[in-house]
Amino acid sequence: MLVAPASQQIIATYKNRPVTLAILGSGAWGSALAHIAATNHHTVRLWSRSGSVSLRNAVVGADVILSAISMKGVLDLVTQLKSLAIPETTVLMTATKGFDPETTLTPSVIFQQAFPNHAVAVLSGPNLSKEIEAGLPAATVIACVNETAAEAVQHVFASDHFRTYTSTDPLGAELGGTLKNVVAIAVGVCEGLNLGSNARSALITRALPEVMRIGTHLGGHPETFLGLSGLGDMLATCTSALSRNYRVGYGLAQGKSLEQVLEELGSTAEGVNTAYVLHDIAQREQLSAPISQQVYLLLKGDISATEAVAALMERKLKAEDYQEVLQCE
Ligand SMILES: NC(=O)C1=CN([C@@H]2O[C@H](COP(=O)(O)OP(=O)(O)OC[C@H]3O[C@@H](n4cnc5c(N)ncnc54)[C@H](O)[C@@H]3O)[C@@H](O)[C@H]2O)C=CC1
Numbered sequence: 001m002l003v004a005p006a007s008q009q010i011i012a013t014y015k016n017r018p019v020t021l022a023i024l025g026s027g028a029w030g031s032a033l034a035h036i037a038a039t040n041h042h043t044v045r046l047w048s049r050s051g052s053v054s055l056r057n058a059v060v061g062a063d064v065i066l067s068a069i070s071m072k073g074v075l076d077l078v079t080q081l082k083s084l085a086i087p088e089t090t091v092l093m094t095a096t097k098g099f100d101p102e103t104t105l106t107p108s109v110i111f112q113q114a115f116p117n118h119a120v121a122v123l124s125g126p127n128l129s130k131e132i133e134a135g136l137p138a139a140t141v142i143a144c145v146n147e148t149a150a151e152a153v154q155h156v157f158a159s160d161h162f163r164t165y166t167s168t169d170p171l172g173a174e175l176g177g178t179l180k181n182v183v184a185i186a187v188g189v190c191e192g193l194n195l196g197s198n199a200r201s202a203l204i205t206r207a208l209p210e211v212m213r214i215g216t217h218l219g220g221h222p223e224t225f226l227g228l229s230g231l232g233d234m235l236a237t238c239t240s241a242l243s244r245n246y247r248v249g250y251g252l253a254q255g256k257s258l259e260q261v262l263e264e265l266g267s268t269a270e271g272v273n274t275a276y277v278l279h280d281i282a283q284r285e286q287l288s289a290p291i292s293q294q295v296y297l298l299l300k301g302d303i304s305a306t307e308a309v310a311a312l313m314e315r316k317l318k319a320e321d322y323q324e325v326l327q328c329e
């Protein structure tokens, strides 16, 4: 990412003045982020693929373009954006949590490959949109290799209710938010089966080294997984019935089919796609992912929720392995 010095100077000004934002995706998360930015007196254009405004008109002249669409649309959206002349002074942001099934890449990597000279930032944290829409306090991470851009958009989104922290590890931030969705499905199963607080705590705690092992192998920094976009997001999603991924697991544990659970949900639960793509990544990279593997088998319908729990409990006894994940850089 090689933003030219003149562009850097312009980006630095976004910190101190109202900017124009194009928010792509008017689902739950895009709408909540649009609301935050509008309340901060920025000009916001909220674009949806089914709306009347063209993508070209939505992004023309925007200082910041933030994508908050479901993972399944990211590759196509980036291809469309690439055909538009987007100046290098525009900061590109992504708030999607997932892996592209075709390339197994995360959204920020897809954006950065398509726009090598732009600043690409990730916004990710414990951010259940319903709570944010209700004006409850929350914090998030804005991660970008370009620190000037991270700081600029930190100020664009910061408010009394929404505290923004910067990071220089966009991939780690994004992987934390992506991988925890599979864990949230597992915890939803645990809760749906009424396995108790000890089991829930054990599952979340053991999921952390799993997320860190995979996340660091894929390029995230170990410490990022202990912050808001890692452990923070995992705790929010694994302990709230507002989480759609948690609700997927809960419904499956009650004996509902995946189709039924998703239909009742009526909105995106990225953990389902992530579990499938993660299975491929883990096989390809020879990564141990026992919890995510049971979620994958459950989603595929190969095992029941009870069998998934039994498989985890019956694994070979071993030592706790935090040294491995904390020393992996
Ligand atoms: N809702 C939340 O609390 C949070 C959601 N996220 C992430 O944000 C992303 C979007 O989530 P939500 O807004 O909650 O989902 P949603 O289901 O409410 O909305 C999804 C949006 O993506 C758009 N979309 C879907 N496929 C598309 C395609 N092929 N091309 C263009 N647009 C397409 C839909 O039209 C819709 O606007 C997900 O990756 C999710 O994990 C991240 C943090 C919080």
Ligand SMILES: O=C(CO)COP(=O)(O)O
Binding pocket: 097, 125, 126, 127, 128, 129, 177, 181, 184, 233, 236, 237, 242, 243, 244, 245, 246, 268, 269, 270
């Ligand atoms: O990512 C989220 C909270 O940070 C939203 O979680 P769900 O997608 O499970 O609702």
